[in-house]
Amino acid sequence: MILETIGVCKRFGGLKAVNEVSLQVEEGQIYGLIGPNGAGKTTLLNTIAGVHPPEAGKVFFKGQDITGLRADKICHIGMARTFQIVHSFPNMSVLENVMVGSVFGSRRPVDKPAKKAAEMLNFVEFPLSHDTLAGNLNTIQLKRLELARALATNCKLLLLDEVAAGLTPGELIDLTILIRKIRDNGTSIIMVEHLMKLIMDVCDKIAVLCFGEKIAEGTPQETIENQKVLEAYLGTKYVL
Numbered sequence: 001m002i003l004e005t006i007g008v009c010k011r012f013g014g015l016k017a018v019n020e021v022s023l024q025v026e027e028g029q030i031y032g033l034i035g036p037n038g039a040g041k042t043t044l045l046n047t048i049a050g051v052h053p054p055e056a057g058k059v060f061f062k063g064q065d066i067t068g069l070r071a072d073k074i075c076h077i078g079m080a081r082t083f084q085i086v087h088s089f090p091n092m093s094v095l096e097n098v099m100v101g102s103v104f105g106s107r108r109p110v111d112k113p114a115k116k117a118a119e120m121l122n123f124v125e126f127p128l129s130h131d132t133l134a135g136n137l138n139t140i141q142l143k144r145l146e147l148a149r150a151l152a153t154n155c156k157l158l159l160l161d162e163v164a165a166g167l168t169p170g171e172l173i174d175l176t177i178l179i180r181k182i183r184d185n186g187t188s189i190i191m192v193e194h195l196m197k198l199i200m201d202v203c204d205k206i207a208v209l210c211f212g213e214k215i216a217e218g219t220p221q222e223t224i225e226n227q228k229v230l231e232a233y234l235g236t237k238y239v240l
């Protein structure tokens, strides 16, 4: 198993944003986290990645207890994440942006960070010159840059937060292919996503959150047929 959470809780004041959530993600899996707006998906991702330490519960990565470990330490042991809104260094080139990942991801001085960065840009099929300034990229180019930067850290688990947001249907097909390629290259993935087409196409397993609680888990098909899930999305009035 690459990641396990046991009874993870995170509150904001009186709000239980994540309430006793337990998940098990197997190595090589693409695991989807879905749920209505405000369900706690990003907060759960943040408790896994070390942004918010959970108030209760445990997080294990490759069998190691990482509960409460800082985000930078978690990155060093092999977990990287991307954000719904891509944060790049706009005045640096694409290559330099990805080098940040290759230098930061290693605990020791990296031999050839530029070589590693170029390899990752080629892996994500970045379409422009690596000298292009990051500030000049469009949405899909920024997403490829961010994926290359995360992969340059040598991560074994990649957390994707709404990676498909803002893409055209054509770009979405390319992204679907790239997500599978990342997994086939040995990186397990947990993805928070609203776009059901992408979830149904790539995920091996899905968990559904609603008001901070996990209400269902299973294959994509099992999950979309689950009565509790239909109620969470549509309301009881519309579900027979």
Ligand SMILES: Nc1ncnc2c1ncn2[C@@H]1O[C@H](COP(=O)(O)OP(=O)(O)OP(=O)(O)O)[C@@H](O)[C@H]1O
Pocket: 012, 015, 017, 035, 036, 037, 038, 039, 040, 041, 042, 043, 044
């Ligand atoms: N830093 C914060 N401070 C206070 N409340 C927060 C904070 N972050 C999230 N919340 C609240 O916690 C709840 C869960 O938010 P979260 O962003 O995790 O949900 P989500 O499922 O990712 O939603 P969305 O799909 O809309 O992005 C929401 O009610 C949100 O307003």
